[in-house]
Amino acid sequence: MISRDEFKRAARERTIIIDGAYGTGFFDMGLGGVPSEVLNLEHPDKVETLHRAYVEAGCDLLLTNTFGGNRFKLEENSLEDKIGEIHAAAVDIARRAAGAAPGRRILVFGDISSTGRLPRPSGDGSFEECRRVYAEQASLLLEAGCDGLIVETMTDIKEMKSALIAIREISADVPLIAQMSFDESGSTLTGASIEVFAAVANDLEVDALGMNCLIGPEGMLGNLRRLAPLTNCLLSVEPNAGDPYFDGQKTAYGIDAAAFSLYAEEFVEAGASLIGGCCGTNSDYIKAIAAMLRGVVPASVRRRAVTCRQSLASRTSVHDIGQGFTVIGERINPTGKKLLRESMRSGELGVMLDEASAQAREGAHVLDVNFGVEKFFSEDGIRDAFVALDRATPLPLSIDVQSLDFLEAAMSEYPGRPLVNSSACDERSLSRKLPLLKKYGGIMILLAMESEISDNPDGRLEAVSRAIDRARQFGLSGDRFVVDPLVLSYGAGFDHKVTLEVIRLCVERGIHTIAGLSNLSHGMPNRSGINAAFLSMAIDCGLSGAIMNSGDSVVMQTFFGATLLKTGKLDEVAAGEEMDPLVEALLSGRSKVVDAMVDEKLSAGAPPIEVSQDFLGSAMELVGDLYEAKKIFLPHILFAAETAFPVFDRLNAMMTGEGASRGRVLLATVEGDIHDIGKNILATVLRAGGFDVIDIGKNVPADKIVNCAKEHAPDIVGLSAMMTTTVGRVSEVAESLRDAGLNVIVISGGASMNAELAGMYGVGYADNSSGALSLCKELMGRAS
Amino acid sequence: MPRMRAYLTRAGYSSLLSAVPPDILGVAREIYVKALNAAVPLAVVAEYGSGEISGELLPGELTGCSNYSVMLFSLGRKIDDIIDRCFADGEPLRALLFDSWASESVEVLACGVDEGLRNARGDGTMRFAPGYSGFDIRKNADWLSMIAGRASFSVDVAVDRDTGIITPRKSIICMIGWKN
Numbered sequence: 001m002i003s004r005d006e007f008k009r010a011a012r013e014r015t016i017i018i019d020g021a022y023g024t025g026f027f028d029m030g031l032g033g034v035p036s037e038v039l040n041l042e043h044p045d046k047v048e049t050l051h052r053a054y055v056e057a058g059c060d061l062l063l064t065n066t067f068g069g070n071r072f073k074l075e076e077n078s079l080e081d082k083i084g085e086i087h088a089a090a091v092d093i094a095r096r097a098a099g100a101a102p103g104r105r106i107l108v109f110g111d112i113s114s115t116g117r118l119p120r121p122s123g124d125g126s127f128e129e130c131r132r133v134y135a136e137q138a139s140l141l142l143e144a145g146c147d148g149l150i151v152e153t154m155t156d157i158k159e160m161k162s163a164l165i166a167i168r169e170i171s172a173d174v175p176l177i178a179q180m181s182f183d184e185s186g187s188t189l190t191g192a193s194i195e196v197f198a199a200v201a202n203d204l205e206v207d208a209l210g211m212n213c214l215i216g217p218e219g220m221l222g223n224l225r226r227l228a229p230l231t232n233c234l235l236s237v238e239p240n241a242g243d244p245y246f247d248g249q250k251t252a253y254g255i256d257a258a259a260f261s262l263y264a265e266e267f268v269e270a271g272a273s274l275i276g277g278c279c280g281t282n283s284d285y286i287k288a289i290a291a292m293l294r295g296v297v298p299a300s301v302r303r304r305a306v307t308c309r310q311s312l313a314s315r316t317s318v319h320d321i322g323q324g325f326t327v328i329g330e331r332i333n334p335t336g337k338k339l340l341r342e343s344m345r346s347g348e349l350g351v352m353l354d355e356a357s358a359q360a361r362e363g364a365h366v367l368d369v370n371f372g373v374e375k376f377f378s379e380d381g382i383r384d385a386f387v388a389l390d391r392a393t394p395l396p397l398s399i400d401v402q403s404l405d406f407l408e409a410a411m412s413e414y415p416g417r418p419l420v421n422s423s424a425c426d427e428r429s430l431s432r433k434l435p436l437l438k439k440y441g442g443i444m445i446l447l448a449m450e451s452e453i454s455d456n457p458d459g460r461l462e463a464v465s466r467a468i469d470r471a472r473q474f475g476l477s478g479d480r481f482v483v484d485p486l487v488l489s490y491g492a493g494f495d496h497k498v499t500l501e502v503i504r505l506c507v508e509r510g511i512h513t514i515a516g517l518s519n520l521s522h523g524m525p526n527r528s529g530i531n532a533a534f535l536s537m538a539i540d541c542g543l544s545g546a547i548m549n550s551g552d553s554v555v556m557q558t559f560f561g562a563t564l565l566k567t568g569k570l571d572e573v574a575a576g577e578e579m580d581p582l583v584e585a586l587l588s589g590r591s592k593v594v595d596a597m598v599d600e601k602l603s604a605g606a607p608p609i610e611v612s613q614d615f616l617g618s619a620m621e622l623v624g625d626l627y628e629a630k631k632i633f634l635p636h637i638l639f640a641a642e643t644a645f646p647v648f649d650r651l652n653a654m655m656t657g658e659g660a661s662r663g664r665v666l667l668a669t670v671e672g673d674i675h676d677i678g679k680n681i682l683a684t685v686l687r688a689g690g691f692d693v694i695d696i697g698k699n700v701p702a703d704k705i706v707n708c709a710k711e712h713a714p715d716i717v718g719l720s721a722m723m724t725t726t727v728g729r730v731s732e733v734a735e736s737l738r739d740a741g742l743n744v745i746v747i748s749g750g751a752s753m754n755a756e757l758a759g760m761y762g763v764g765y766a767d768n769s770s771g772a773l774s775l776c777k778e779l780m781g782r783a784s
Numbered sequence: 785m786p787r788m789r790a791y792l793t794r795a796g797y798s799s800l801l802s803a804v805p806p807d808i809l810g811v812a813r814e815i816y817v818k819a820l821n822a823a824v825p826l827a828v829v830a831e832y833g834s835g836e837i838s839g840e841l842l843p844g845e846l847t848g849c850s851n852y853s854v855m856l857f858s859l860g861r862k863i864d865d866i867i868d869r870c871f872a873d874g875e876p877l878r879a880l881l882f883d884s885w886a887s888e889s890v891e892v893l894a895c896g897v898d899e900g901l902r903n904a905r906g907d908g909t910m911r912f913a914p915g916y917s918g919f920d921i922r923k924n925a926d927w928l929s930m931i932a933g934r935a936s937f938s939v940d941v942a943v944d945r946d947t948g949i950i951t952p953r954k955s956i957i958c959m960i961g962w963k964n
Contacts, residue, residue, distance in 0.1 A: 258817055262813045266801045
């Protein structure tokens, strides 16, 4: 293993060229039918040949052939018993190839990617399971002698977080690259934006941050330019060789080696210190990049340090503290609220989710989550609440949890970069909470007090300064903190002017402040007026944000007015969009509300089929439209579908005969392909859209699909193929179905499919689940 | 292959690629690939001893060397044709970009061979071409004859004896003198 400093020094000496694709390389060698990782044991010579081709092409960093080598992936092929051998062999092979270039130092990085079982709510896995699986794989790779590790092609920010945390638990010293797969709009499949990724990964001791797969160099260049100002980590890119297409004989990619390499200088200019290739690239591409970058000054030499924003992040969005005033909704707090308390304690979280939605509509930027008396909760209950909020709201959360165990559970379950509310500045409090902040990331609120609250501003500021010094010694920079200047009860005789002065002193030192506003008026009449008056004064002093009641119009109007007068800028309350009530209920998982709305329609005399298709079905279509427009992401659409299922079932049970279902769809991922997330999503969306779905799984041979089609007599067969090496199977299955004399419509999808290819195969095509639902409806309409 | 930055700087754009308008970058990349496919790079190195070149054929800067490499680099005629066609078709931007790419490419080709020779042979003079430092550009014709005379294949490059102009246009004739 090399040190993290050595790795960074290497990036200053030259742009580090990473290798290219392996899957397509193995396929070209005629080894496409087996999991790539098995080749480390069965055909080590072939793996070494591919590695050597990249070394000869000029690559500086080889990835081990362990992309799908984690325990969960190996279990899919009953290979988990060989996990140790596979990783030892993979590193050994890469090392041999790296040693075949005398006079050059070729780094070997252990390659890690998705487990395929995304943690809740994107999938049904858990954060802890993922963390264990990644810890095992990272340990095996490091024991076998890798120089560093790369976590790549990740689509889910929570899974990425679990991998990075697991790796840093094993080794604080290993050089670590983290890469996610973004589309042209800069979002991953489960909705993490580039800004979210940077906000989360910056805290987790990553050495290089970057992106790979999914798109070609043009789109990736734009995404890289978005990432560069958000991090001081090295930047890495590995684009695909353009979009896949069918050249008449095999799947090819749109951009050849020469054209691909033309982006290399632009990547360096945009800040990339590591450049390689992903799907569709081979040693020619790497050779062309290496040639193009010979003599080019590395980005690490030219790049200037950036001041990272104090960004809070949810799974899908960020909010920057200090960019306008931050309204932190305070109402997810069961103290004194019976209904909410019962809801949160029982685990039926509808009331809590209602509060979340309401505060978002009112214009809160962040939601504080407090459980009141925590002894009534279990760790699982805390986790469930954060998973539910992750699904239901795009707003970043403030974790207002006091028990250390529960705080750790919440911080590990939270996918983004939370606000951690809070720690006092005394050594004991800090020694308990700083390790969690360092491990899981986030921005912490420092209460401007040690064991006692000083009654003068300087005393409070000194406490803060000592705390920030302690944190620095612990490896946490000052920008990981904001300060609560302590708003105390006016009625109890505390002087609010001390608080205002603390705010002023913090502003002078460039420290952002967040205050708990409502404490001020505790026990007083006309609380809104008092809170609003103080808020106006505090904003004038430079207060950055407040934990407050976003439903209090007096306070919210005052925030608006005070911000305008202070800054001269309109910082209008960004109230959430009005949404169809049924859609909102589906998206927030309030099944009782959905049931009630459906019952109301039925009571009014609407036939079940009409309620199913025109009411509930239409609402699910709107959910699909929101997904298409990237206003919601995968976890949200799945959650809505899960909420809708039982209601569809109930309505179906009321119907008899024809019309109960829109049609029957048989789904399968073709033989040789073990990717099924997309297919599973489609199954969910189709069921929620009123279709009867028979899902026969992944890696399904053509003859089995034919037999199932005979048995179930579907109207439509939907085939998924993710790999360029498996798309041909779609044609094979379609032909087999025709040969068997089955009059069935075949549709297809998956990353490597496209309309042109589908046309050649004589099958239908949709590029996402929402499109597939529309296609199925259209086809069924035509069929009838 | 020339660098994008060098090629576009030669065409008059900023040396910062991010400052080049994206539309132009798109066209520039397209032309890069087309030009790369159209070019037929040729490099010929003819070796001469000190006694074999003298008098008017040897520039003053290169005298006193023990031997000489007389070299020809060319990208072939197709690139010239494309540039001419672009102008004829009313596409001067494309013509300019093809021209810039080709000028930079033939220089990159020459630099690559130059570097290889120096690595192998050690101390040498600057790479010298007729037209520089008062050395008559029309000597291109004589040097081309020297090169063609040693080549084991026919060389599709010509020099107008009256003007010294080489065709194809994207060609270089030059010489390095070696000290040892």
